[in-house]
Amino acid sequence: MAKAVPKGDYDGIRAEVRKVMKQPDYDDGSAGPVLVRLAWHASGTFSLVEHNGGSNGAGLRHGKEAADPANAGLYHAIEFLMPIQQANPWITHADLWTLAGVEAIKAMGGPDVPWQPGRMDYNDESHAEEHRGNISDRLPDGALGASHLRDVFGRMGYSDQEIVALSGAHTLGRCHADRSGFDGPWVVNPTRFSNQYFKLLSTRKWVPRKWDGPLQFENIMAGERLMMLPTDMALMEDPVFKEWVLKYAKDQNLFFKDFANAFGKLIELGVDRDDSGFAHLVRQAAKEGKP
Numbered sequence: 001m002a003k004a005v006p007k008g009d010y011d012g013i014r015a016e017v018r019k020v021m022k023q024p025d026y027d028d029g030s031a032g033p034v035l036v037r038l039a040w041h042a043s044g045t046f047s048l049v050e051h052n053g054g055s056n057g058a059g060l061r062h063g064k065e066a067a068d069p070a071n072a073g074l075y076h077a078i079e080f081l082m083p084i085q086q087a088n089p090w091i092t093h094a095d096l097w098t099l100a101g102v103e104a105i106k107a108m109g110g111p112d113v114p115w116q117p118g119r120m121d122y123n124d125e126s127h128a129e130e131h132r133g134n135i136s137d138r139l140p141d142g143a144l145g146a147s148h149l150r151d152v153f154g155r156m157g158y159s160d161q162e163i164v165a166l167s168g169a170h171t172l173g174r175c176h177a178d179r180s181g182f183d184g185p186w187v188v189n190p191t192r193f194s195n196q197y198f199k200l201l202s203t204r205k206w207v208p209r210k211w212d213g214p215l216q217f218e219n220i221m222a223g224e225r226l227m228m229l230p231t232d233m234a235l236m237e238d239p240v241f242k243e244w245v246l247k248y249a250k251d252q253n254l255f256f257k258d259f260a261n262a263f264g265k266l267i268e269l270g271v272d273r274d275d276s277g278f279a280h281l282v283r284q285a286a287k288e289g290k291p
Protein backbone atom coordinates (compact mmCIF):
# COMPACT_ATOMS: atom_id res chain seq x y z
CA MET A 1 0.00 0.00 0.00
CA ALA A 2 1.39 3.38 -0.94
CA LYS A 3 1.37 6.16 1.62
CA ALA A 4 -0.73 9.32 1.35
CA VAL A 5 1.48 12.37 1.66
CA PRO A 6 0.38 16.00 2.05
CA LYS A 7 -0.72 17.79 -1.14
CA GLY A 8 2.31 19.26 -2.88
CA ASP A 9 4.84 17.12 -0.97
CA TYR A 10 6.79 15.97 -4.00
CA ASP A 11 9.68 14.72 -1.85
CA GLY A 12 7.14 12.45 -0.18
CA ILE A 13 6.09 11.18 -3.62
CA ARG A 14 9.75 10.63 -4.52
CA ALA A 15 10.12 8.47 -1.39
CA GLU A 16 7.10 6.41 -2.50
CA VAL A 17 8.64 5.99 -5.96
CA ARG A 18 11.83 4.63 -4.38
CA LYS A 19 9.72 2.07 -2.53
CA VAL A 20 7.92 0.80 -5.63
CA MET A 21 11.23 0.57 -7.47
CA LYS A 22 12.05 -2.47 -5.35
CA GLN A 23 10.46 -5.33 -7.28
CA PRO A 24 12.27 -8.57 -6.41
CA ASP A 25 10.19 -10.63 -8.85
CA TYR A 26 10.46 -8.27 -11.81
CA ASP A 27 13.33 -8.15 -14.32
CA ASP A 28 16.59 -7.29 -12.51
CA GLY A 29 14.76 -6.68 -9.23
CA SER A 30 13.95 -3.08 -10.08
CA ALA A 31 11.13 -1.15 -11.71
CA GLY A 32 13.58 1.74 -12.23
CA PRO A 33 14.44 1.17 -15.90
CA VAL A 34 10.84 0.73 -17.05
CA LEU A 35 9.83 3.87 -15.11
CA VAL A 36 12.48 5.80 -17.03
CA ARG A 37 11.18 4.39 -20.29
CA LEU A 38 7.61 5.39 -19.36
CA ALA A 39 8.68 9.00 -18.77
CA TRP A 40 10.52 8.96 -22.10
CA HIS A 41 7.72 7.43 -24.18
CA ALA A 42 5.13 9.69 -22.58
CA SER A 43 7.24 12.68 -23.64
CA GLY A 44 8.86 11.51 -26.87
CA THR A 45 5.77 11.98 -29.03
CA PHE A 46 6.24 15.74 -29.10
CA SER A 47 6.39 17.68 -32.36
CA LEU A 48 7.82 21.15 -32.38
CA VAL A 49 6.11 22.06 -35.66
CA GLU A 50 2.65 20.75 -34.80
CA HIS A 51 3.16 21.60 -31.15
CA ASN A 52 1.41 18.50 -29.87
CA GLY A 53 2.34 15.26 -28.13
CA GLY A 54 4.55 15.24 -25.04
CA SER A 55 4.08 14.26 -21.40
CA ASN A 56 1.08 16.48 -20.71
CA GLY A 57 -2.12 14.43 -20.38
CA ALA A 58 -0.62 10.98 -19.68
CA GLY A 59 -2.48 9.85 -22.80
CA LEU A 60 -0.55 6.61 -22.81
CA ARG A 61 -3.20 5.19 -20.47
CA HIS A 62 -5.81 5.36 -23.22
CA GLY A 63 -6.77 3.90 -26.58
CA LYS A 64 -4.43 4.27 -29.49
CA GLU A 65 -1.38 5.39 -27.56
CA ALA A 66 -1.72 2.50 -25.08
CA ALA A 67 -2.07 0.07 -27.99
CA ASP A 68 0.94 1.43 -29.92
CA PRO A 69 3.37 -1.53 -30.25
CA ALA A 70 6.21 0.91 -29.41
CA ASN A 71 4.69 1.15 -25.91
CA ALA A 72 4.41 -2.61 -25.34
CA GLY A 73 5.17 -3.51 -21.73
CA LEU A 74 4.86 0.02 -20.37
CA TYR A 75 1.67 -1.00 -18.58
CA HIS A 76 4.03 -2.58 -16.02
CA ALA A 77 5.38 0.88 -15.20
CA ILE A 78 1.88 2.38 -15.13
CA GLU A 79 0.74 -0.36 -12.75
CA PHE A 80 3.75 0.03 -10.46
CA LEU A 81 2.83 3.70 -10.04
CA MET A 82 -0.94 3.31 -9.79
CA PRO A 83 -1.04 2.74 -5.98
CA ILE A 84 0.91 5.98 -5.45
CA GLN A 85 -1.59 7.94 -7.53
CA GLN A 86 -4.54 6.23 -5.82
CA ALA A 87 -3.20 7.14 -2.38
CA ASN A 88 -2.43 10.67 -3.62
CA PRO A 89 -5.15 11.69 -6.08
CA TRP A 90 -3.88 15.30 -5.94
CA ILE A 91 -0.96 14.40 -8.22
CA THR A 92 -1.75 13.90 -11.90
CA HIS A 93 -0.57 10.75 -13.64
CA ALA A 94 1.42 12.92 -16.04
CA ASP A 95 3.30 14.59 -13.18
CA LEU A 96 3.77 11.28 -11.38
CA TRP A 97 5.19 9.50 -14.44
CA THR A 98 7.74 12.20 -15.17
CA LEU A 99 8.68 12.58 -11.50
CA ALA A 100 9.06 8.79 -11.19
CA GLY A 101 11.39 8.80 -14.20
CA VAL A 102 13.66 11.48 -12.74
CA GLU A 103 13.61 9.92 -9.27
CA ALA A 104 14.46 6.49 -10.71
CA ILE A 105 17.43 7.99 -12.57
CA LYS A 106 18.67 9.54 -9.34
CA ALA A 107 18.01 6.46 -7.21
CA MET A 108 20.01 4.33 -9.67
CA GLY A 109 23.03 6.61 -9.25
CA GLY A 110 22.35 9.11 -12.04
CA PRO A 111 22.20 12.90 -12.07
CA ASP A 112 19.55 15.21 -10.65
CA VAL A 113 17.19 16.03 -13.49
CA PRO A 114 15.20 19.26 -13.11
CA TRP A 115 11.46 18.61 -12.72
CA GLN A 116 8.43 20.85 -12.30
CA PRO A 117 4.79 19.89 -11.64
CA GLY A 118 1.79 21.26 -13.52
CA ARG A 119 0.81 18.63 -16.11
CA MET A 120 -2.85 17.72 -16.46
CA ASP A 121 -4.41 14.36 -17.33
CA TYR A 122 -6.66 13.37 -20.21
CA ASN A 123 -9.63 11.65 -18.58
CA ASP A 124 -10.29 9.17 -21.36
CA GLU A 125 -9.58 8.42 -25.01
CA SER A 126 -12.02 10.99 -26.41
CA HIS A 127 -10.55 13.69 -24.15
CA ALA A 128 -7.10 12.61 -25.34
CA GLU A 129 -8.15 12.58 -29.01
CA GLU A 130 -9.55 16.06 -28.67
CA HIS A 131 -6.26 17.47 -27.44
CA ARG A 132 -3.27 15.39 -28.36
CA GLY A 133 -3.62 15.41 -32.17
CA ASN A 134 -2.33 12.63 -34.39
CA ILE A 135 0.84 11.43 -32.74
CA SER A 136 1.12 7.92 -34.18
CA ASP A 137 4.47 6.61 -35.42
CA ARG A 138 6.49 9.22 -33.61
CA LEU A 139 8.64 7.00 -31.37
CA PRO A 140 11.93 5.65 -32.76
CA ASP A 141 12.34 2.26 -34.41
CA GLY A 142 15.39 0.36 -33.16
CA ALA A 143 15.84 -1.39 -36.50
CA LEU A 144 16.73 1.86 -38.30
CA GLY A 145 19.76 4.17 -38.49
CA ALA A 146 21.23 7.63 -37.98
CA SER A 147 18.91 9.55 -40.31
CA HIS A 148 15.86 8.08 -38.55
CA LEU A 149 17.28 9.22 -35.19
CA ARG A 150 17.78 12.73 -36.58
CA ASP A 151 14.20 12.74 -37.95
CA VAL A 152 12.64 11.62 -34.68
CA PHE A 153 14.71 13.73 -32.28
CA GLY A 154 14.92 16.69 -34.67
CA ARG A 155 11.10 16.77 -34.61
CA MET A 156 11.38 17.39 -30.84
CA GLY A 157 14.08 20.03 -31.31
CA TYR A 158 17.15 18.02 -30.28
CA SER A 159 20.72 18.42 -31.58
CA ASP A 160 23.09 15.57 -32.49
CA GLN A 161 24.84 15.95 -29.15
CA GLU A 162 21.57 15.70 -27.23
CA ILE A 163 20.54 12.61 -29.22
CA VAL A 164 23.71 10.85 -28.10
CA ALA A 165 23.36 12.03 -24.49
CA LEU A 166 19.76 10.75 -24.29
CA SER A 167 20.76 7.42 -25.84
CA GLY A 168 22.97 6.85 -22.79
CA ALA A 169 19.80 5.82 -20.94
CA HIS A 170 20.33 2.42 -22.54
CA THR A 171 22.75 1.76 -19.72
CA LEU A 172 19.49 0.94 -17.93
CA GLY A 173 17.19 -2.01 -18.32
CA ARG A 174 16.80 -4.49 -21.09
CA CYS A 175 14.94 -5.48 -24.22
CA HIS A 176 12.18 -8.06 -23.89
CA ALA A 177 11.48 -10.35 -26.85
CA ASP A 178 7.76 -10.33 -26.02
CA ARG A 179 7.63 -6.51 -26.03
CA SER A 180 9.91 -5.14 -28.76
CA GLY A 181 11.15 -8.36 -30.36
CA PHE A 182 14.71 -7.50 -29.27
CA ASP A 183 16.34 -9.30 -26.37
CA GLY A 184 18.76 -8.60 -23.55
CA PRO A 185 20.51 -5.81 -21.61
CA TRP A 186 23.09 -3.35 -22.94
CA VAL A 187 25.38 -3.58 -19.90
CA VAL A 188 26.19 -6.07 -17.14
CA ASN A 189 24.66 -4.00 -14.33
CA PRO A 190 21.46 -2.60 -15.87
CA THR A 191 20.11 -0.98 -12.71
CA ARG A 192 23.07 1.35 -12.23
CA PHE A 193 23.10 4.65 -14.12
CA SER A 194 26.56 5.33 -15.56
CA ASN A 195 28.42 5.94 -18.84
CA GLN A 196 28.99 2.20 -19.24
CA TYR A 197 26.83 2.08 -22.38
CA PHE A 198 29.20 4.45 -24.18
CA LYS A 199 32.27 2.58 -22.94
CA LEU A 200 30.98 -0.76 -24.20
CA LEU A 201 29.60 0.66 -27.44
CA SER A 202 32.96 2.21 -28.30
CA THR A 203 35.37 -0.48 -27.09
CA ARG A 204 33.76 -3.92 -27.57
CA LYS A 205 33.37 -5.83 -30.78
CA TRP A 206 29.68 -6.07 -31.66
CA VAL A 207 28.62 -8.81 -34.05
CA PRO A 208 25.17 -9.66 -35.45
CA ARG A 209 23.42 -12.17 -33.21
CA LYS A 210 22.58 -15.45 -34.90
CA TRP A 211 18.97 -16.03 -33.98
CA ASP A 212 15.41 -15.99 -35.29
CA GLY A 213 14.71 -12.48 -34.01
CA PRO A 214 15.29 -9.07 -35.59
CA LEU A 215 18.84 -7.90 -36.37
CA GLN A 216 20.64 -6.94 -33.16
CA PHE A 217 24.30 -7.02 -32.17
CA GLU A 218 25.95 -8.92 -29.36
CA ASN A 219 29.04 -9.22 -27.25
CA ILE A 220 29.56 -11.80 -24.53
CA MET A 221 30.93 -10.23 -21.36
CA ALA A 222 31.42 -11.98 -18.03
CA GLY A 223 29.29 -14.82 -19.39
CA GLU A 224 26.43 -12.45 -20.19
CA ARG A 225 25.06 -11.83 -23.62
CA LEU A 226 24.98 -8.05 -24.00
CA MET A 227 23.21 -6.34 -26.88
CA MET A 228 23.07 -3.26 -29.09
CA LEU A 229 20.20 -2.22 -31.35
CA PRO A 230 20.90 -1.10 -34.92
CA THR A 231 20.09 2.46 -33.72
CA ASP A 232 22.73 2.10 -30.97
CA MET A 233 25.30 0.96 -33.56
CA ALA A 234 24.38 3.97 -35.71
CA LEU A 235 25.86 6.20 -33.01
CA MET A 236 29.29 4.70 -33.77
CA GLU A 237 28.79 4.66 -37.54
CA ASP A 238 27.90 8.33 -37.91
CA PRO A 239 31.01 10.53 -37.45
CA VAL A 240 29.24 13.36 -35.58
CA PHE A 241 27.40 11.01 -33.22
CA LYS A 242 30.61 9.00 -32.72
CA GLU A 243 32.52 12.03 -31.50
CA TRP A 244 30.00 12.41 -28.66
CA VAL A 245 29.97 8.69 -27.86
CA LEU A 246 33.75 8.87 -27.36
CA LYS A 247 33.49 12.02 -25.23
CA TYR A 248 30.83 10.50 -22.97
CA ALA A 249 32.79 7.22 -22.72
CA LYS A 250 35.75 9.19 -21.35
CA ASP A 251 33.94 11.71 -19.19
CA GLN A 252 31.06 10.52 -17.03
CA ASN A 253 30.54 13.96 -15.48
CA LEU A 254 30.03 15.49 -18.90
CA PHE A 255 27.55 12.74 -19.77
CA PHE A 256 25.62 13.25 -16.51
CA LYS A 257 25.44 17.01 -17.08
CA ASP A 258 24.31 16.73 -20.71
CA PHE A 259 21.91 13.89 -19.95
CA ALA A 260 20.28 15.83 -17.10
CA ASN A 261 19.72 18.83 -19.39
CA ALA A 262 18.38 16.77 -22.27
CA PHE A 263 16.08 14.65 -20.09
CA GLY A 264 14.89 17.71 -18.20
CA LYS A 265 13.96 19.26 -21.55
CA LEU A 266 12.27 16.04 -22.69
CA ILE A 267 9.76 15.95 -19.86
CA GLU A 268 8.90 19.63 -20.41
CA LEU A 269 8.12 19.26 -24.14
CA GLY A 270 4.63 20.52 -24.88
CA VAL A 271 3.86 21.32 -21.24
CA ASP A 272 2.44 24.83 -21.56
CA ARG A 273 1.67 26.19 -18.14
CA ASP A 274 -0.65 29.12 -17.48
CA ASP A 275 -0.07 31.76 -14.79
CA SER A 276 -1.16 29.33 -12.09
CA GLY A 277 1.66 27.00 -13.11
CA PHE A 278 -0.82 24.40 -14.33
CA ALA A 279 -1.18 23.12 -17.88
CA HIS A 280 -4.75 24.20 -18.58
CA LEU A 281 -4.49 23.44 -22.27
CA VAL A 282 -3.37 26.98 -22.84
CA ARG A 283 -3.05 26.62 -26.58
CA GLN A 284 -6.51 25.13 -26.96
CA ALA A 285 -8.01 28.11 -25.17
CA ALA A 286 -6.02 30.47 -27.38
CA LYS A 287 -7.22 28.65 -30.50
CA GLU A 288 -10.80 29.04 -29.39
CA GLY A 289 -10.19 32.76 -28.95
CA LYS A 290 -10.60 32.60 -25.17
CA PRO A 291 -8.45 34.83 -23.02
Ligand code: CCH
Nearest residue numbers: 033034036037040140141142166169173174175176179180
Ligand atom coordinates in the same frame (compact mmCIF):
# COMPACT_ATOMS: atom_id res chain seq x y z
FE1 CCH B 1 15.13 2.96 -25.42
N1 CCH B 1 14.55 1.12 -25.99
N2 CCH B 1 15.20 3.55 -27.35
N3 CCH B 1 15.52 4.86 -24.83
N4 CCH B 1 14.88 2.40 -23.49
C1 CCH B 1 14.26 0.06 -25.17
C2 CCH B 1 14.38 0.01 -23.81
C3 CCH B 1 14.70 1.12 -23.04
C4 CCH B 1 14.98 2.76 -28.44
C5 CCH B 1 14.51 1.45 -28.43
C6 CCH B 1 14.34 0.72 -27.29
C7 CCH B 1 15.76 5.93 -25.65
C8 CCH B 1 15.94 5.86 -27.03
C9 CCH B 1 15.65 4.76 -27.80
C10 CCH B 1 15.11 3.20 -22.40
C11 CCH B 1 15.30 4.57 -22.40
C12 CCH B 1 15.46 5.33 -23.56
C13 CCH B 1 13.85 -1.06 -25.98
C14 CCH B 1 13.44 -2.40 -25.43
C15 CCH B 1 13.90 -0.67 -27.28
C16 CCH B 1 13.59 -1.50 -28.50
C17 CCH B 1 11.96 -2.40 -25.04
C18 CCH B 1 11.54 -3.74 -24.50
O1 CCH B 1 11.66 -4.72 -25.23
O2 CCH B 1 11.12 -3.78 -23.33
C19 CCH B 1 15.32 3.48 -29.64
C20 CCH B 1 15.22 2.95 -31.06
C21 CCH B 1 15.74 4.71 -29.25
C22 CCH B 1 16.22 5.76 -30.16
O3 CCH B 1 16.91 6.67 -29.77
C23 CCH B 1 15.82 7.12 -24.87
C24 CCH B 1 16.02 8.52 -25.44
C25 CCH B 1 15.62 6.76 -23.56
C26 CCH B 1 15.56 7.62 -22.34
C27 CCH B 1 16.20 8.76 -22.23
C28 CCH B 1 15.10 2.39 -21.19
C29 CCH B 1 15.36 2.88 -19.77
C30 CCH B 1 14.84 1.08 -21.61
C31 CCH B 1 14.76 -0.17 -20.72
C32 CCH B 1 13.34 -0.46 -20.36
C33 CCH B 1 13.16 -1.72 -19.55
O4 CCH B 1 12.00 -2.14 -19.45
O5 CCH B 1 14.12 -2.24 -19.00
